[in-house]
Amino acid sequence: xxxxxxxxxxxxxxxxxxxxxxxxxxxxxxxxxxxxxxxxxxxxxxxxxxxxxxxxxxxxxxxxxxxxxxxxxxxxxxxxxxxxxxxxxxxxxxxxxxxxxxxxxxxxxxxxxxxxxxxxxxxxxxxxxxxxxxxxxxxxxxxxxxxxxxxxxxxxxxxxxxxxxxxxxxxxxxxxxxxxxxxxxxxxxxxxxxxxxxxxxxxxxxxxxxxxxxxxxxxxxxxxxxxxxxxx
Amino acid sequence: xxxxxxxxxxxxxxxxxxxxxxxxxxxxxxxxxxxxxxxxxxxxxxxxxxxxxxxxxxxxxxxxxxxxxxxxxxxxxxxxxxxxxxxxxxxxxxxxxxxxxxxxxxxxxxxxxxxxxxxxxxxxxxxxxxxxxxxxxxxxxxxxxxxxxxxxxxxxxxxxxxxxxxxxxxxxxxxxxxxxxxxxxxxxxxxxxxxxxxxxxxxxxxxxxxxxxxxxxxxxxxxxxxxxxxxx
DNA sequence: CATGCTCCCATGTGATCACAAATTCGCGAC
DNA sequence: GTCGCGAATTTGTGATCACATGGGAGCATG
Numbered sequence: 001x002x003x004x005x006x007x008x009x010x011x012x013x014x015x016x017x018x019x020x021x022x023x024x025x026x027x028x029x030x031x032x033x034x035x036x037x038x039x040x041x042x043x044x045x046x047x048x049x050x051x052x053x054x055x056x057x058x059x060x061x062x063x064x065x066x067x068x069x070x071x072x073x074x075x076x077x078x079x080x081x082x083x084x085x086x087x088x089x090x091x092x093x094x095x096x097x098x099x100x101x102x103x104x105x106x107x108x109x110x111x112x113x114x115x116x117x118x119x120x121x122x123x124x125x126x127x128x129x130x131x132x133x134x135x136x137x138x139x140x141x142x143x144x145x146x147x148x149x150x151x152x153x154x155x156x157x158x159x160x161x162x163x164x165x166x167x168x169x170x171x172x173x174x175x176x177x178x179x180x181x182x183x184x185x186x187x188x189x190x191x192x193x194x195x196x197x198x199x200x201x202x203x204x205x206x207x208x209x210x211x212x213x214x215x216x217x218x219x220x221x222x223x224x225x226x227x228x229x230x231x232x
Numbered sequence: 233x234x235x236x237x238x239x240x241x242x243x244x245x246x247x248x249x250x251x252x253x254x255x256x257x258x259x260x261x262x263x264x265x266x267x268x269x270x271x272x273x274x275x276x277x278x279x280x281x282x283x284x285x286x287x288x289x290x291x292x293x294x295x296x297x298x299x300x301x302x303x304x305x306x307x308x309x310x311x312x313x314x315x316x317x318x319x320x321x322x323x324x325x326x327x328x329x330x331x332x333x334x335x336x337x338x339x340x341x342x343x344x345x346x347x348x349x350x351x352x353x354x355x356x357x358x359x360x361x362x363x364x365x366x367x368x369x370x371x372x373x374x375x376x377x378x379x380x381x382x383x384x385x386x387x388x389x390x391x392x393x394x395x396x397x398x399x400x401x402x403x404x405x406x407x408x409x410x411x412x413x414x415x416x417x418x419x420x421x422x423x424x425x426x427x428x429x430x431x432x433x434x435x436x437x438x439x440x441x442x443x444x445x446x447x448x449x450x451x452x453x454x455x456x457x458x459x460x461x462x463x464x
Numbered sequence: 465c466a467t468g469c470t471c472c473c474a475t476g477t478g479a480t481c482a483c484a485a486a487t488t489c490g491c492g493a494c
Numbered sequence: 495g496t497c498g499c500g501a502a503t504t505t506g507t508g509a510t511c512a513c514a515t516g517g518g519a520g521c522a523t524g
Contacts, residue, residue, distance in 0.1 A: 303477080
């Protein structure tokens, strides 16, 4: 179906499969209940089972997927409690990562952030959700990765992967609302080298974007619980 | 060598290999420069290459190991900057995890924590470093895992795995010093249901235990850099 | 004695196969 | 029509094999 390019760069097949799956998860293109079988994915991607096995294993390690007792893998069902934990973890980690990145934020970094912010605005105007989500990740990645030696980024990416599958469902609701320009506030704080303001802007950005998802989750709590049970 | 029990419980071979390797890393029993080859470990553990491959892949995903350009895996070299990031991440994550666990801390949980604390003290008296380290992990795991739905624990374990290999080297230095009883403070805070005091005790515990390692790292900075270069 | 080259072995990657467990589907009984 | 029950298929796990690459030892040459 979404066949991998016949022959990519020097990356191993397993890495190509992994980044492909990771992208699909981050963009919420994989249905939470959907069956994820090794042979199925292998056939779909036109590779043997081996690279898919390793990719799935890695995604399980990153908590993007869950290994059930059946030894099958699935996207972990979301609960209110888990969702709140994910948000809390995102806030403390991303605020700290942003603050620690501050000394490494050069004008070049700010320029890249502005570029990503522009893409976000374009995508929002064009109702291009995939592009919007992806640019959002890019914006945060560039900021947290500015320091180079990345301890925080992998942890944060794990959290994104866990939230991703439930993002798309709520994103349509979100895009209708007027959203405060938190990225603008963050950029202003960066230009002023104001670490405290940056922390506040990042936290507000996470809470804003997530509040709608949370309310969506709550509204569909009955449905969610039913889905979760049906998969248990 | 350290042969796996001929036949364990219902766990898959790959899981047994994984937890074995994880334990060795957490206890600092794997030399940072040591060669970690699939076939070598497979022969050592008496299994085929397959379970080892998957275990290594998973440890790479958890950042306990690093995939080099040679496609070989090694324990990532430590630098001062990375070490400081690891400590900072531990503090924000573990303090938040502890605070969020507070509502779930029953008397039974406190009893288990007291039991682990007793083990820690025994091990310290007996100069049993492995047991000391392991009980320390257990103490924190019990606390953070009290809430059940664990988002924080996997993230924290990833940080432990990254620090583990460099722990043993410094632990002898540490055990000589008089260490303030931070776990006692944490337990007292738990009994009083004092969340703020708990956060402070946890942060102090991390800083205490780590300060010695940090200074050891700095004292051996020249050696460390040389090691790092030789492995680069 | 240092340096470069060649050959060989070790290693990671990917494919395929064997097997056991689990799921599913279909048939039959009530 | 519904509920069990058994066979067939699907699926994950582990082993083995083929292949290409990279590292290292050994030798020859300067």
